[in-house]
Amino acid sequence: MWSPTLLISVLLAAREGLSSQLAFGVDTPARSSYDSKTISNQTVKDLPVQGDDMSTNAETLVSALSSSSQHTIFIHLLQRSKSIPMLAHIGNATVFAPTDQAWTDWADRHHPDRSLDGEHNNLAGGWLGHEGLDEWMRDEEDILRMRIAQSGMAEEEERRSLDNQNWALRQHLLYHILNYTLPPLSFIVSSSSPSTRKNISIQTTLLYPQAQEPIPPPTPEPGPPWLPRGGEGLLGGHGQRIRLAKGGSEEGRQRGKVGVDWEGNGGAVIWDGTGWEERGNGTLDVENRIAGAKWVRNGVVVGIEAVLDMPVSIEEAIKSHPSLTYLSHILPFDSPPSPLPSSFATTPHLTVFAPSDEAFSVLDDIEKGYLEGPYGEEGVGRIVAESVTLGVGKNCVGWSDTLSSKALGFETASGDELEVMVPADGRLVVNGTEAEIIDIYASNGVVHIMPNLLLPPNFTLLNSAEKMLLSLNATRFASLLRSANLSNTYIGEDKKQTEAYTILAPTDDVLDQMDKWRGTYRVPIPEVWATPEADSTALTGLEPFVDVSPLAALLQYHIIPGRLLPEDIKDGMLLGTELRTSALGGERQRLRVDVTETLGRDRIDWETVGEGEVRFGGATVLGKPVKSGKSIIYLISSLLSTPDDVLQTAVSDLQLSTFIAAVYAAQLEKAVKHTPATTYFMPRNRAFNQLGLTMKYLLLPEGKDDLRKVIKYHAVNEVVYSSDIDVGKKIHKTLEGGEIIVERTKGKNSSVLLRSPVRWGDHDSGDNSLPANGELRPARVVSDEEDALTNTGVIQTIDSVVMPADVEITLAKLLRGSKQSTMMELMLRAGLGWILEGREPSGEELQKVQLDGKIATRDHEDGQQPERGNEGGVKGLALPSYTLLCPSDKAFSRLNITHYLSEPEALLKLLKLHIVPSTSQPFNARQPASTTAQPRDGLPLSLDDDSVYSTLLSSESKFGDVAFRATGDNSFIVGIRGARGSGSREGESARVGQGGRGSVRWRKASGSQSTVTIEKKKKDKGIDHSDDEEEEKKLLWNGGMTLGGGVLMIDSVLIPYQPSWFSRWGWLVLTLSGIGVILLITVISVVWWYMTREKKEEEDGARYEPLEGEDDE
Template sequence: MRLWGCIPLTLLALVALSTTTQVAWNSDATIQSQTLVDVLNNDEDYSSLLSLLQKAKLIPTLNKLNGSTLFAPTNDAIKRHDLWRSALEYPNSLKDNLQEELRQQLFYHLLNFSVTEDPKDLTTLRVLETLHFPKFLDPPPNEPPPWMPIPESTLGNQSQKLRITSRDGVAWVGVDAFGKGGIEVKKQKVEAANGVVYGIADVLEVPPHLGRVLSHEPSLSYFQKVLTPSILNVINSTSELTLFMPVDSAWEELDSIERLYLESQFAADDLLRILNMHTVVEKSVRWSDTFGSTATLTTEYGSKLEVVVSEGKTTVSGTALSQPDIYASNGVLHLVSSLLVPPGALQLTPEKYLLALNCTSFISLIHSVNLTHLVNDTETQYTILAPKDDVLSLFKNDGLPKQGSDELKRMLQYHFFPGKWTPKKLVDGMLLESVLREPGLDGGRQVMHVEVNDDEKQDVPSRHIRFGGAGIIGEHIVINNTVVYFISSPLEPPVDPLQTALPSLELSSFLAAVFSTSIAEVIKKMPRATFLIPHNAAFKRLGKLVSDHLLAASSKADLENVIMHHIIDGIEYSQSLVNGSLRTFATFEGSDLQLERLSNSSLIVSPSGGWAGMKSALYPTNMLTETGVIHELSDLMIPRSVELNVGKLMKAAKATTMINMVTKAGFDWILNGTAPPEGSEWANNGLGGASWTLLCPTDDALKHYNLTQLLENIDILRALVSQHLIRTSPSVGESGLFDVFDVLNNNCPLPLEDLGEYHTLLSPSSAYGDIVFRALDDKVAQYMVGIKNARGTDKQADWARVLTWGRATTGGGTGGVITIDRMLVPYHPPWWIKYFAPSFVGALGVGSICLFFYAVRRVWKRDVTEATYEPVGGFGQDDSDESL
């Protein structure tokens, strides 16, 4: 309430009553000398009123008044008025002991001048000044009231007004600006020495606060509909308020969407803005009789109202003043026929559209996290993904974060995208940047995957669009700088990489490996990270011994380095991997990954370490996370920081007995993947740069041997171990010799499918040092290995089944361990086998020689012992000669 300083006002000329100076109303001197109180006392119809005046302590006031007018309700009128009747019947029912409310109402029936002209004879409507000075009475006053009303009020220190007129020869008081309504002046005027009394048929109701006035005005039903408690409180608590309120028909000037918005629970700011455009607060209330011919009023909004009075008509900023001067206790209400809204003051924002199109729950959530600027900014271009009320209702009890929470704020920001993305601009597979800025992206914007499917088979080609997996319901709408799509479900922003990959069963083995380490919580929050997660089959493709080593509790450091080698330092979405210029990517492990783009559009990744030919196929999948993105791999990759030597692989095979044998035999350098000691026989034999594949019998294969006796004889032990050591050529497994996905040749120390023969470390000193691999006939991809040319008893000691294998990364990434189910004991043939063959060959040779010479002798002998003779009589030719 704003009360201005008291304005000097002479209410009454309190002078001594003099019968000689009074105007005689009739010839009866007794009547001329009676006061207003006497008039009431002499008429039984005013007994109730007189009692109320006594309770309100106004009898002295009436006696002090001179030249006043009292509109006196009759007893019947008071019986029909709740407050006045209660004051008579239940004195203690009044709110305060001073009866201030009753006093104010009684003052509204008093004028500080006498209306001597018979109201029935009035030809025009007359406005009267009462002695009621309205004020805020909450809380009720505690001080005794003054005899006379103090000219301080919520009407700019002016008293409340009252109209009186005549209709059809009947006087009416309390009428409206058009002379309608009001209360009939039922009893004729009675004059007293200090005023006049008019008997009226009902109690004059004191004008209430403007809020109540508005609520009872039939032509303001729309404003009553949209009125909020906070705005009502502003109206009721403001003094000297002049309100120009548009009637119902004026609101039809607004767009239907705007009206629907104003009717929502979120339009309080706009409603208050509209109210301020129609409100004038000055030091005095601007009743219509204060306008003059022209007046310029400044509203609370800051706009100007031009009031023009011409030819009995009043206009306000060009619109007709349809009804002036509806009185209220803290101001006055004027009804106008149009809205007094300056051009551009109200705009159709996206929020108003969303509210009108059944997205009220969505807007409510936005208000709860103070993101209203995203739906009220008409200058910035935005694309909004909005779920309607029926969609959000499905997630009301479960699935939505708590209102006002940071989690909800992140979720809602993920529904807004800078830019005006109409369907024509969307491309399948594109990533749209949202307004959500993630700490895990170093403050960068989170993106959303867009799917676009063009259906050209129909008569009218259409586009089916999905945002982050959510479909589009109905048609999109364009609101100036904003595009709105109505989606089939709310969208949750990406979570941490491990949680993102968790639903994919194909990636569960790698995730289980991650959770088994101490870095799981660390890598969740690594900013700007690209995860390359291999499929479950990758562990099997890696080789059982390598897989078992990495997953062993004692190998956490190696496993953590492998995991970190699968995290690229930076965000690489599919587009940059497929079409980007980069071919080398730094990882959080510290070394790089190499990317190769094949002619068939395949992407092949090579690690910094591992063995020769170790590669993995990259499948760009754009699984978004709060710190970056996830892609999938076909195989696990080993960095150069992870050294897989023969010793580690043997530990993974749990071959502790064979490890002890190799160490005891002096081959510990093979376990470590290092060169033999300088000066040793192996170094002198040129084995310094060799890689080795160890045929490793399991502990079960060795439990039937007397290991104590075996370990005591170093020569036998060394020969035994040498039988299991295969010198592996660096060319085995070189990149390019095998297909990327040739699992056997990629992860095995030796190409078993070639079924080749190999020299062992024992071969230089034994004719039976070589070994040979063969495929089993009964099972596919099952192999056996045996000593070449061995002739054991039923071959039980000369061959073994191949169980598992693992490839080492030392020695250029060749060699490793192949576990077998039986120890290959160096072959020493028995004497009959050892000597029978050479004896048989010698004897056969001697016999062959003897037989040769015997045959030669026989032929020779036959030639030299055969008889020679001459025919009798000599040769025929000689005989013929003689005859001649």
């Protein structure tokens, strides 16, 4: 007779063999915790049996379920899903049957919202509607008729919809069924399996997940009812996995659980069995110990107290897991980027080694910003693709229990390989890193959670400047570069970039703010410029130069060739950008750098560059710069604007308003705006004011030609930046046609000077030291206002006007500028027009004005013309020149003009008193005599307090000199030297007003004598005239030239002084009268003394009488 141990072993072996024969799937049950050999080797006392009798059970799965009062809902659902025939036909199965209470609780938790009836797939699990389980407890035909009546749809459509729900319900129920019968020891722990791995078994269900219901065949297939077929579904032909925790273990608690996770958490507790009609029907005592299970002829029914939810897709698993929130946040599931699979919900047999939230902590904020941004999908795809396997082996899923302890190579979606192994302790190790969580089952694969990013050693997330911009919240700027077809050139992948660039990128916040104020902000929103595409020929240097589109030009202005590090930044730098335009002759447009000086800081570094001290083109640098490959990126606070045209740039500087007015007066605005590659040296308003009457004349219609020359002479036909000017002199060609000298002085505080050359056509100073225009003081570039960038070049501000040498400014022009006509008319009437015209007079003209023999004439025997003249330009300008003291018309209105018109000689003397020849040396009683100093800017005479000048009347009258006195308010009063009066008489003095200087006069060629023969009074002037050559030298600047005279406006007419009779003889009369009076007084005094003495003697004699007895002697 057989022993009980042998009988149990034979019975279990026979049952296992029968199960294997009747199983119709390709799967076999997992053997992680159950093995027949293990059971056969157990002794009887190891099994918790209560008796030795074995009985035959004739019940089936369906009858067992029907006999339970707690499984009526489960039976109805099996009927509605047409699964009853399947259970009746199946040879071996394990059914996990939720109780009625479990179904009710599940339906309550998953009840769809009635307000979303019209929404797509508003069904829990694809089958439970808002009516809940009640709908499934009724007859299917009744439900169909009700739906047709409510929706009005055709029966065929409603039946198809109902069939879809039945299919979804059947899928759900199949997850509760195994295609083999589990033995009792699969539900209870034994003394030989204390470990967690042995207490949790992995089983295979009849659920073969599919993306959608398969199309049924046109005619029903012959044979038994529908059964699930192996080889289908999203798991590579495998059934879905489920875990079972044994009762009596820490994981399974007292009765065991079904559907737990890899650590034994969760799951449905096995039912306590209250509800079976019969108890103790098991063939073994161990079966009777599992109260919630009933073994029958074709399997086992295991009651559970909860409904098992089918594993969701990998997409839903990632979205719902608390350790994968960041991955869920950055991964675009709707359209996963390449090389990821097209869907994480329907792509079959995926194995995902998902990086946890902690794994992404190795990325810095910039890299995370890129991944989280709208353009970070590419980076997400490259990172996640290193963790996704499209299939292990031949389209298999990488469940941990299918792997071995030997390292295997898994090819990822990116093409790289992962080294995966499962040691004997059940841990999953990938590339040497142990997984945090393993085997999260999904409908289309499995998810393992890793604590690290599985990236190859040479992986770089931000491998281009474009991606770096996207991560720095400069996505709109990067998008604009793409719109202008510039992204590949400047921000492409690092490995394709051969040049380094410095990129100045405004953030999205800046551009968004511009959108907000686009109605008033002066910089147009760049998107409106994106219509024309960039012309590639503009970047190749081909001729003719073709400009890029406005958008491309704006963006190129934000890119500087080379990598500019913070320590290389200096205040005042003019950096060449990638913007090249035809307006600059194909040269780079410059960008100004401003650095605010901070005490105690020698230079800018990585830490301080973003503290608001550095500005590119007026935009402040925000934060630290970021390197990207060979390039570097600075975030800036505003969008840069390319430089405006010359006039628009100059208008922003109020000190240049006079130059702008002059440009429009000369009708040169178009030429100034559009002349390419030009530098304008613009004088400030003060410089033009110093010209006085000269500027007023130039602004007159008749002065337009001369004004054009002046303006063009300040324009150099090349771009001259201050930083490019070397120490020394350099001659530049101007738009006027002449040349101008630009000079940088030596020394630490060097200056940039501007002056006329020493030669200009026929004009030559002779000794190579004097400028051709006669201005000894050069113009100076204002250092605080240099290098104002324009779209055609640059503007340099200077402090004085540089007059072209070929612009002739005569006294007549200055008088027209003053708009005072009376003085001009009187001089013409008196025959002094040659002074106004600035020419040498004829003998007849000199005779008429009584200057013959005193001024050389044109027909002089030496009659040599001055060097200054030329055939097409200025003619007849020679020594001497004259300064005219011009009373205003209002001053003349107070004079009896009729008297002077009727007395030509008086008129001539009046006018001569107002004419100062350039040969007149100023005499100052307070200072020693010296050579002539240069007058103040724009004035024809050097004015100092108590300076005295001779006039044309000085040779005829003792009172022909004029004297100047400073009034203390930077103005002067002029009067007749030596004139005596009350001070209130009209004509004694006048206040000096505005002046104007004429063109300079050059000395005649060597060997010719000075044309000046005016006799000047030498008395009290402290000048030695013994040497004529020395005297002539003193009349000239550096022995080469003298001022060209000019006009000084005065507010009163100076009337020639005529001393009175008393003034002539009064002193003599008074002196003689005084002498006579003194003599008379002396005589009278002597006579009086004599008479007084005699009388006194007589009186003394009368009073004396001789005494008695005296004898007369």
